[in-house]
Amino acid sequence: MSNNNIVWHKHNVTKKERSKIKDQKPCLLWFTGLSGSGKSTIANALEVKLNELNKHTYLLDGDNIRLGLNKGLSFSDIDRIENIRRIGEVSKLFVDAGIIVLTAFISPFRDDRNQIRDLINKGEFIEIFIDTPIEICESRDPKGLYKKARMGEIPNFTGISSPYEVPKKPEIHIKSGDTSIEGCVNEILNYLKLNNYLNE
DSSP states (O other): OOOTTOOOOOOSSOHHHHHHTTTSOOEEEEEEOOTTSSHHHHHHHHHHHHHHTTOOEEEEEHHHHHTTTTTTOOSSHHHHHHHHHHHHHHHHHHHHTTOEEEEEOOOOOHHHHHHHHHHSOTTSEEEEEEOOOHHHHHHHOTTSHHHHHHTTSSSSOBTTTBOOOOOSSOSEEEOTTSSOHHHHHHHHHHHHHHTTSSOO
16 A cells, blocks of 8 residues: 655665775675575575675575564465565665675565566676475475475475476576585676676
């Protein structure tokens, strides 16, 4: 529901000015993939490398966000959509601040990911598909979630009782089952360098 009494307040300092002092091009690195695919692990390793390059970053992780901002949301389709919507809005603010934002969320629905893409400027959304076969994800099962899902203890579990819609044209497609963490990180870094996000 809209409110006619709310008006957007324009800032005097622009995103371009915020980015300039950070010597980088702000963007949203959206890691998507099944639970156990390696999203958080790769995102964490990438942030370490970016930090070593003196880049200003922030990592938003699925579980961490659900312990705070999105506490109380379930894993129903409706709440999953709201979860991603909120993350998109928060990410947009970070990008506006000139930050390189990393997000690690299953984000199973293609329409939700596309809405986040449309939320920010062209070229600022970089979809990173961590393509790991469900057999490998399930064999890792670091939180024991697949086992619980197979036993019917977790409803709406992506890949088991709820669908995962594979990205059609991700900017970066990583088959993590065949690549080391270092290799995955280097692949993403090369993309960022080639497309002038790091302005080195």
